[in-house]
Amino acid sequence: MPSMTTRKTTWRAPSVLPGFGLTFGFSLAWLSLIVLIPLSMLFIKSAGMGWQAFVDVGFSERALTAYRLSFGTALAAAFVNAVFGLLVAWVLVRYAFPGKRVISALVDLPFALPTAVAGIALTALYAPSGWVGQYLDPLGIKVAFTPIGITVALVFIGLPFVVRSVEPVLADLGKDVEEAAATLGAGRAQTFARVIFPAILPALFTGFALAFARGVGEYGSVIFISGNMPGKTEIAPLLIVTQLEQYNYDGATAIAMVMMLVSFAVLFTLNAVQSIRRRRLGA
Amino acid sequence: MIRVENITKRFGNYPALHGIDLEIQAGEFIALLGPSGSGKTTLLRIIAGLEFQDEGHVHFNGEDVSDIPVGKRNVGFVFQQYALFRHMTVADNIAFGLTVRKARNRPPKAEIKARAQELLRVVQLEGLGDRYPGQLSGGQRQRVALARALAIEPSLLLLDEPFGALDAKVRKDLRRWLRDLHKQMGLTSIFVTHDQEEALELADRVVVMDHGRIDQIGTPEQVYMEPATAFVSHFVGETNRLPDGRHIRPHDIEIVAEGRDRVMVDNVFRKGGSWRVEGRLHETGTIVEIDIDSHDTPPAVGETVAIAAKRARIFSAAEQR
Numbered sequence: 001m002p003s004m005t006t007r008k009t010t011w012r013a014p015s016v017l018p019g020f021g022l023t024f025g026f027s028l029a030w031l032s033l034i035v036l037i038p039l040s041m042l043f044i045k046s047a048g049m050g051w052q053a054f055v056d057v058g059f060s061e062r063a064l065t066a067y068r069l070s071f072g073t074a075l076a077a078a079f080v081n082a083v084f085g086l087l088v089a090w091v092l093v094r095y096a097f098p099g100k101r102v103i104s105a106l107v108d109l110p111f112a113l114p115t116a117v118a119g120i121a122l123t124a125l126y127a128p129s130g131w132v133g134q135y136l137d138p139l140g141i142k143v144a145f146t147p148i149g150i151t152v153a154l155v156f157i158g159l160p161f162v163v164r165s166v167e168p169v170l171a172d173l174g175k176d177v178e179e180a181a182a183t184l185g186a187g188r189a190q191t192f193a194r195v196i197f198p199a200i201l202p203a204l205f206t207g208f209a210l211a212f213a214r215g216v217g218e219y220g221s222v223i224f225i226s227g228n229m230p231g232k233t234e235i236a237p238l239l240i241v242t243q244l245e246q247y248n249y250d251g252a253t254a255i256a257m258v259m260m261l262v263s264f265a266v267l268f269t270l271n272a273v274q275s276i277r278r279r280r281l282g283a
Numbered sequence: 284m285i286r287v288e289n290i291t292k293r294f295g296n297y298p299a300l301h302g303i304d305l306e307i308q309a310g311e312f313i314a315l316l317g318p319s320g321s322g323k324t325t326l327l328r329i330i331a332g333l334e335f336q337d338e339g340h341v342h343f344n345g346e347d348v349s350d351i352p353v354g355k356r357n358v359g360f361v362f363q364q365y366a367l368f369r370h371m372t373v374a375d376n377i378a379f380g381l382t383v384r385k386a387r388n389r390p391p392k393a394e395i396k397a398r399a400q401e402l403l404r405v406v407q408l409e410g411l412g413d414r415y416p417g418q419l420s421g422g423q424r425q426r427v428a429l430a431r432a433l434a435i436e437p438s439l440l441l442l443d444e445p446f447g448a449l450d451a452k453v454r455k456d457l458r459r460w461l462r463d464l465h466k467q468m469g470l471t472s473i474f475v476t477h478d479q480e481e482a483l484e485l486a487d488r489v490v491v492m493d494h495g496r497i498d499q500i501g502t503p504e505q506v507y508m509e510p511a512t513a514f515v516s517h518f519v520g521e522t523n524r525l526p527d528g529r530h531i532r533p534h535d536i537e538i539v540a541e542g543r544d545r546v547m548v549d550n551v552f553r554k555g556g557s558w559r560v561e562g563r564l565h566e567t568g569t570i571v572e573i574d575i576d577s578h579d580t581p582p583a584v585g586e587t588v589a590i591a592a593k594r595a596r597i598f599s600a601a602e603q604r
Contacts, residue, residue, distance in 0.1 A: 184435055
């Protein structure tokens with residue numbers, strides 16, 4: 001006899017894991033409280049100021065320069081971190097050496113250190129009279145108070161994101177895959193380029209995206225080393241603070257709005273690329 | 284011809300292999316059979332060049348390859364978990380060994396592609412070349428791993444627990460298929476297994492290992508019928524050990540009208556083509572398993588019967604380990 005029960009049509013796939021409704025509700029409430037409601041305030045606030053006023057502040061010459069600087073330096077820093085973060089993760093995972101735990105703890109320091117402290121320390125190092133700066137200055141390389149300085153600060157801030165994203169994947173990568181490559185006659189370089197690197201690429205991608213996102217929003221460490229010259233080394237978050245200090249809340253909101261939309265677009269694209277990759281691998 | 288000479292290997296303080304000697308003729312299909320920790324996988328990896336021995340030598344066709352790295356030994360190795368490259372298509376996995384060759388030894392692209400297609404056909408995966416390993420079943424992945432190993436035309440094929448991760452039915456089909464492939468392609472193969480049935484069914488010769496030593500090398504017939512040690516007798520097939528030191532296979536016991544050894548029957552069930560009778564020796568309580576022809580009437584549970592051995596084996600002290 002055919003079963004008479006008809007399944008309630010729902011938009012979620014049936015699952016044996018209980019509590020979907022409850023946990024989903026909590027997640028949504030939490031996400032709303034912490035992320036969505038504050039962000040929607042941005043929308044509401046900027047919607048109230050009118051299109052023309054929004055464009056005038058949000059896309060002013062000064063603001064555009066700041067966006068270019070913020071996104072450009074964050075991108076450059078994320079690239080640098082992708083390369084050297086991978087190297088650090090590689091060393092931490094693949095080799096045993098004395099002091100490994102100390103080094104591993106050091107990697108996380110940029111997470112914990114107040115960013116202003118990092119900024120002041122870096123400025124002291126890279127200023128033309130600083131420890132490192134005094135050798136670079138005669139070569140005509142100026143770090144502090146230039147976009148290079150901003151990038152240096154963002155590299156410092158973003159490093160742990162790449163290291164901590166790549167590390168577990170690298171550790172999890174089976175030894176047998178490398179051995180398989182070796183039995184098939186691949187050399188070390190070939191094994192890395194064709195077997196190991198593609199396997200950790202998604203994690204590296206994630207670390208890159210996180211470092212980039214952090215760099216775009218970074219404020220504390222940058223304001224000391226950048227010099228904050230409007231139109232030259234003024235980053236977008238600083239421009240927002242400047243607007244706030246002048247009680248121009250609408251202006252600050254407009255700039256924040258533009259930054260948020262661009263950041264969201266970038267992160268969404270990165271995630272989309274990732275999920276396409278994952279689906280292709282059938283995992 | 285492969286010759287392994289006095290191979291000894293330690294991992295720290297743990298002795299993995301003690302003075303292993305082994306000779307394998309071209310075209311043979313050899314099983315390294317033993318429980319976990321017997322050193323069988325270590326021996327396979329040393330032959331491959333994935334692990335290096337502390338003492339001893341490995342010769343391939345008279346040439347000492349003891350210090351030659353794995354990539355230059357031209358061996359095909361199939362890993363237990365297949366170790367496929369997940370980010371590459373099946374065809375790219377198979378072609379890998381050819382594409383990493385130095386330019387002067389590397390076949391042209393079209394030829395590599397043709398070879399990969401040919402191997403896909405050999406392992407019966409035609410049309411799946413564009414899939415990724417994640418999209419295949421366990422048995423299909425296993426065959427991809429095999430095709431990848433065969434692509435480099437290895438002089439020796441090594442397989443580490445090749446059927447370990449597969450379910451019973453797939454395992455059986457693959458076994459038969461692998462044996463045919465071995466014959467067809469004229470391979471020399473060594474595989475590691477802890478499954479005696481697998482070893483007896485597939486191999487030309489079985490190498491039974493325990494605690495880093497070889498207990499016996501012989502044909503499946505020899506290993507089963509004339510076990511060299513008590514360990515082999517118990518590991519390959521089932522054996523009852525009676526208190527008086529006799530080792531008797533369940534099918535070598537018969538139920539008789541009168542006898543010295545009396546068994547209390549605990550359980551009777553059908554096992555394949557015969558009855559399996561489980562009981563305990565009357566005097567000592569030693570568990571005894573007896574196989575009776577399925578046409579005969581088995582004793583009833585609770586009954587006490589007398590048994591006699593049609594064939595028994597006694598091992599010397601040296602053979603007891």
